[in-house]
Amino acid sequence: KAGVTQTPRYLIKTRGQQVTLSCSPISGHRSVSWYQQTPGQGLQFLFEYFSETQRNKGNFPGRFSGRQFSNSRSEMNVSTLELGDSALYLCASSSSNGGSDTQYFGPGTRLTVL
Amino acid sequence: LAKTTQPISMDSYEGQEVNITCSHNNIATNDYITWYQQFPSQGPRFIIQGYKTKVTNEVASLFIPADRKSSTLSLPRVSLSDTAVYYCLVGFAGKSTFGDGTTLTVKP
Numbered sequence: 613k614a615g616v617t618q619t620p621r622y623l624i625k626t627r628g629q630q631v632t633l634s635c636s637p638i639s640g641h642r643s644v645s646w647y648q649q650t651p652g653q654g655l656q657f658l659f660e661y662f663s664e665t666q667r668n669k670g671n672f673p674g675r676f677s678g679r680q681f682s683n684s685r686s687e688m689n690v691s692t693l694e695l696g697d698s699a700l701y702l703c704a705s706s707s708s709n710g711g712s713d714t715q716y717f718g719p720g721t722r723l724t725v726l
Numbered sequence: 727l728a729k730t731t732q733p734i735s736m737d738s739y740e741g742q743e744v745n746i747t748c749s750h751n752n753i754a755t756n757d758y759i760t761w762y763q764q765f766p767s768q769g770p771r772f773i774i775q776g777y778k779t780k781v782t783n784e785v786a787s788l789f790i791p792a793d794r795k796s797s798t799l800s801l802p803r804v805s806l807s808d809t810a811v812y813y814c815l816v817g818f819a820g821k822s823t824f825g826d827g828t829t830l831t832v833k834p
């Protein structure tokens with residue numbers, strides 16, 4: 613099976629702009645989670661989508677949003693970018709069939725805000 | 727959410743066995759324990775997962791005591807390429823928290 617893919621891999625934006633990141637989960641996986649990773653804050657959970665519905669949400673401002681499509685692909689959007697949004701954004705998918713529900717991560721999108 | 731605590735860093739030498747312990751005192755009954763390896767600017771890579779006792783795969787072993795309040799990742803005969811950050815994760819997507827991870831440095 614192909615792994616989790618994320619596009620684009622690298623992105624440079626300026627303050628005030630908005631950005632959309634994309635994630636394609638492993639085939640058959642219905643849950644997609646997003647994480648932000650920065651040197652100072654580590655890996656922080658943004659939100660999780662399951663069957664096109666946001667099921668869990670982390671402690672991030674409303675500028676961070678996401679959605680999931682019927683084919684389980686997911687996008688996250690960050691509006692009004694700030695310098696502090698520079699980070700590695702990671703997507704993870706899981707089958708969410710109960711039991712162990714292992715998350716598998718993509719390679720990430722490196723966002724740089726200038 | 728189960729909070730995890732790991733040593734910040736560990737050093738080892740090539741060929742040695744490395745054991746990294748993670749504490750998770752408030753683990754819930756349904757929580758599994760998962761370990762990931764991460765290299766700089768890459769996504770975490772799944773290593774091993776367990777619920778209780780011992781689990782072994784081709785790259786590592788995971789030891790979980792009966793009370794499940796801790797777990798130990800064992801890497802046999804490490805090499806320089808095992809230098810990375812190792813995270814233990816307790817729980818499910820959206821109901822789990824990554825700790826700060828353990829930076830393992832393997833020296834020649």
